[in-house]
Amino acid sequence: MAFPTSPSLSSITTSLPVSSSSSSSSSSSSRPVFPNRSAARQPQPATEKPSLSDQLRPLSLTLLKQSSSLLLTPSNPNPTWTNPSKPKHPILLPHRHPRHTHSQNPDLRLLFLSSRSLSASSSDEDFNTAFPDPLPRSSALLLLNSIHPWQKAHRFFLWLQSKSPSSTLETIFYNIVLKSLRAGRQFALAESLANEMIRHGVPLDNITYSTLITCAKRCRHFDRAIYWFNQVYRNGLLPDEVTYSAILDVYAELGRREEAIALYERARAGGWTPDHVAFSVLAKMFGDLGDCDGIQYVLKELKTLEVKPNVVLYNTLLSALGKAKQPGLARDLFDEMLAAELTPNEKTLTAMIKIYGKSRWGKDALEFWNTIKAKKWPVDFILRNTLLNMCAELGLEDDAEKLFDEMRQSGKGQRQQPDSFSYTAMIKIYGSSGKPDRALRMFDEMLEKGVAPNVMGITCLIQCLGKAEKIDDAVQVFNIALEKKIKCDDRLCGCLLSLVAMCNEANKSKVLACLEKAKPRLVGFVEMLSDEGADFNEVKEELKGILNEAAVDVRRPYCNCLIDICRNRGYPSQRAHELLRLGTMYGLYPGLHTKGSEKWDLNLRSLSVGAAYTAFDGWMETLLDLIEDEEALPQIFSVQTGSGAHRFSQGLGSSFSSYLKELATPFWENGESGCFVARKKDLLLWLRSTISSDVAVAI
Numbered sequence: 001m002a003f004p005t006s007p008s009l010s011s012i013t014t015s016l017p018v019s020s021s022s023s024s025s026s027s028s029s030s031r032p033v034f035p036n037r038s039a040a041r042q043p044q045p046a047t048e049k050p051s052l053s054d055q056l057r058p059l060s061l062t063l064l065k066q067s068s069s070l071l072l073t074p075s076n077p078n079p080t081w082t083n084p085s086k087p088k089h090p091i092l093l094p095h096r097h098p099r100h101t102h103s104q105n106p107d108l109r110l111l112f113l114s115s116r117s118l119s120a121s122s123s124d125e126d127f128n129t130a131f132p133d134p135l136p137r138s139s140a141l142l143l144l145n146s147i148h149p150w151q152k153a154h155r156f157f158l159w160l161q162s163k164s165p166s167s168t169l170e171t172i173f174y175n176i177v178l179k180s181l182r183a184g185r186q187f188a189l190a191e192s193l194a195n196e197m198i199r200h201g202v203p204l205d206n207i208t209y210s211t212l213i214t215c216a217k218r219c220r221h222f223d224r225a226i227y228w229f230n231q232v233y234r235n236g237l238l239p240d241e242v243t244y245s246a247i248l249d250v251y252a253e254l255g256r257r258e259e260a261i262a263l264y265e266r267a268r269a270g271g272w273t274p275d276h277v278a279f280s281v282l283a284k285m286f287g288d289l290g291d292c293d294g295i296q297y298v299l300k301e302l303k304t305l306e307v308k309p310n311v312v313l314y315n316t317l318l319s320a321l322g323k324a325k326q327p328g329l330a331r332d333l334f335d336e337m338l339a340a341e342l343t344p345n346e347k348t349l350t351a352m353i354k355i356y357g358k359s360r361w362g363k364d365a366l367e368f369w370n371t372i373k374a375k376k377w378p379v380d381f382i383l384r385n386t387l388l389n390m391c392a393e394l395g396l397e398d399d400a401e402k403l404f405d406e407m408r409q410s411g412k413g414q415r416q417q418p419d420s421f422s423y424t425a426m427i428k429i430y431g432s433s434g435k436p437d438r439a440l441r442m443f444d445e446m447l448e449k450g451v452a453p454n455v456m457g458i459t460c461l462i463q464c465l466g467k468a469e470k471i472d473d474a475v476q477v478f479n480i481a482l483e484k485k486i487k488c489d490d491r492l493c494g495c496l497l498s499l500v501a502m503c504n505e506a507n508k509s510k511v512l513a514c515l516e517k518a519k520p521r522l523v524g525f526v527e528m529l530s531d532e533g534a535d536f537n538e539v540k541e542e543l544k545g546i547l548n549e550a551a552v553d554v555r556r557p558y559c560n561c562l563i564d565i566c567r568n569r570g571y572p573s574q575r576a577h578e579l580l581r582l583g584t585m586y587g588l589y590p591g592l593h594t595k596g597s598e599k600w601d602l603n604l605r606s607l608s609v610g611a612a613y614t615a616f617d618g619w620m621e622t623l624l625d626l627i628e629d630e631e632a633l634p635q636i637f638s639v640q641t642g643s644g645a646h647r648f649s650q651g652l653g654s655s656f657s658s659y660l661k662e663l664a665t666p667f668w669e670n671g672e673s674g675c676f677v678a679r680k681k682d683l684l685l686w687l688r689s690t691i692s693s694d695v696a697v698a699i
Contacts, residue, residue, distance in 0.1 A: 154189065175211060218251050269572060283295060287320025388422055497526075653674040
């Protein structure tokens with residue numbers, strides 16, 4: 001497409017050849033941007049159409065032409081001898097490059113000012129005023145590529161389209177505006193332009209498809225990304241490295257590992273050499289899925305292709321191994337990184353601390369921290385907070401206090417002073433160790449320092465104070481949170497709900513008053529559970545509505561707390577069993593019962609104390625019915641409560657053990673912590689004696 005020469009900008013484009021082709025490629029800046037991609041790009045084949053940078057190169061040569069006064073003086077015919085053993089002077093003499101107070105490229109300056117004025121324009125009349133004559137093609141491309149934001153770029157594109165003699169712009173114009181729409185996350189508009197290209201017969205090239213795919217991925221429209229990728233093959237094109245990496249990331253986000261691996265193998269068979277970005281995508285996908293074999297596959301491919309990982313790829317691989325719970329492999333990979341003479345950055349070290357913390361390798365983590373300080377590796381605030389949170393998770397109180405004091409003593413200019421997450425970790429560790437006074441003092445210090453508390457710290461502190469039966473202090477902390485405009489999330493509401501189950505009758509109303517401010521529907525449901533006349537279907541529908549409103553990760557804790565309230569508050573005896581039945585129906589307690597030919601198991605690990613008692617009682621009632629029906633029973637019955645992973649965790653095992661002794665059941669702990677077993681004959685004898693006792697009491 002040819003544009004007439006504009007008098008106002010003729011000096012900019014006098015020597016620029018105007019192409020008459022109907023399609024051309026966009027610049028490399030219109031491609032999806034990936035970290036560290038530029039070094040891994042493969043050279044484009046000579047048969048491909050010229051890129052935007054190649055098309056604009058004549059213009060740059062025209063604009064950057066130097067005047068004769070700027071040319072270097074001829075070399076001295078009698079040069080001075082220079083000693084080659086001594087390095088050259090690193091600074092050029094000032095007179096070699098004289099400086100000027102004005103731009104040597106006034107035309108480029110004019111184009112830049114035009115771009116700025118167009119970005120600030122508000123109507124098409126501004127375009128008509130700025131350019132009364134048709135724009136040259138090259139100037140239009142430069143302006144379109146430099147206008148921001150996406151709204152102005154799109155409007156300028158439409159204006160160019162209206163001024164075009166054929167009313168149809170080339171592929172390169174579409175590619176540039178698609179890049180702007182991708183930056184603005186406007187996939188619907190980008191897709192409409194792509195469909196417009198198809199209707200008008202404008203060819204879509206690899207850059208067009210890559211931009212559409214990455215735009216769809218950024219906007220979370222993964223199905224459309226896959227659709228446009230399939231269109232690449234249907235239109236007789238072969239994907240390039242950018243397109244492969246983009247669609248590979250889509251499959252990874254969807255967790256579709258089979259499709260991702262099939263695409264990877266197909267691309268490799270077609271001659272594609274994956275770069276660091278592609279391997280990072282695969283490693284992240286396998287890590288999110290907890291697939292250790294997949295991560296090993298990525299490591300094997302790296303060695304096969306002799307690709308040397310950079311720090312970013314090592315960080316991704318370490319994070320993936322941490323999610324796959326492979327601390328040993330992560331440590332070996334970290335040693336391999338050091339052997340490759342790569343210096344770990346803050347993200348690398350943070351990933352290693354997280355891995356040690358999740359694996360409960362507290363000693364190794366602290367030794368690693370000492371190594372970090374000894375080698376003076378870079379330490380940022382996130383790394384310190386990660387280490388502090390690990391100490392809180394593992395109950396390493398002394399080490400946490402030492403680290404927290406180091407953060408206190410650090411200079412303000414270093415930005416290492418404790419923040420809300422640091423104080424939250426300390427509150428958590430004091431709360432877990434049963435030290436409510438120290439946790440409360442830490443909260444007061446945080447307020448005195450002007451550090452805004454977060455909802456996580458408020459939740460930990462209220463839970464700690466509730467366990468210590470300091471309900472008034474817990475209510476005061478909740479009111480402070482409301483004054484600080486902290487939004488009460490579902491976890492904080494679940495914490496208040498657990499206090500209702502724990503506190504005495506006098507304090508129950510205080511806690512319910514707090515919960516009323518955060519979630520009144522939950523308070524209404526608690527009152528419904530206490531009503532003898534409430535119908536089961538009413539309870540079912542109300543519980544369903546509450547669970548649908550709550551976040552997925554708090555639904556089971558909600559149900560556990562409600563069961564505890566029913567048992568501890570003397571609510572109608574059937575309520576706890578109804579809630580457990582509904583929770584099982586809604587999938588909150590998967591794997592509760594396991595039946596085998598030789599053994600039946602009751603898994604109580606995900607239940608609270610009251611819910612565990614309720615589940616065990618219901619299990620025994622079911623066995624009574626089976627005995628009456630003369631059903632076949634296994635020889636062994638077992639109950640699993642778990643031992644509790646936290647150092648200060650009381651766990652369910654001790655409470656449940658006391659409950660079994662109180663009922664005089666034949667279950668005993670078989671040597672494994674939190675595992676109780678009983679033989680069939682002993683359990684049947686106990687159940688029959690229980691029936692006889694109940695009959696005797698009834699008589």
